[in-house]
Amino acid sequence: MNIKQIKTETDYRAALKTVESLMDAKAGSAEGEQLDVLATLIEAYEEKHYPLEHPDPVEAIKFEMERKGMTAKELAPMIGGRARVDEILSRKRPLTLPMIRRLHAQLGIPAESLIKETAAEQTA
DSSP states (O other): OOOOOOOSHHHHHHHHHHHHHHTTOOTTSHHHHHHHHHHHHHHHHHHHHSOOOOOOHHHHHHHHHHHHTOOHHHHHHHHTSHHHHHHHHTTSSOOOHHHHHHHHHHHOOOHHHHHSOOHHHHHO
């Protein structure tokens, strides 16, 4: 097993190619361990060089609603009524801190996503 730190884009592509060849490795085997180590190195490289932005708060809420099969009515207790839900989802009103806390606690939406400015707020 000849594994080294991923420092360049060339190293990264080579590691991805190696991982592709190891995808059928059995857990606990030498190949499986190599796959685990390479996956960790690739993840660290990607976090540094290809960071993902947190989604817009409204998009994060809509995604979670769709994922859980929720309606706006079911979201109302976390936001403060059906009309308020409509205002939030149509971007007419920003989330408040209590709303953010409830959405985070009850739906598991990352707080980082909920506190991010919406696209409308960024252009204002």
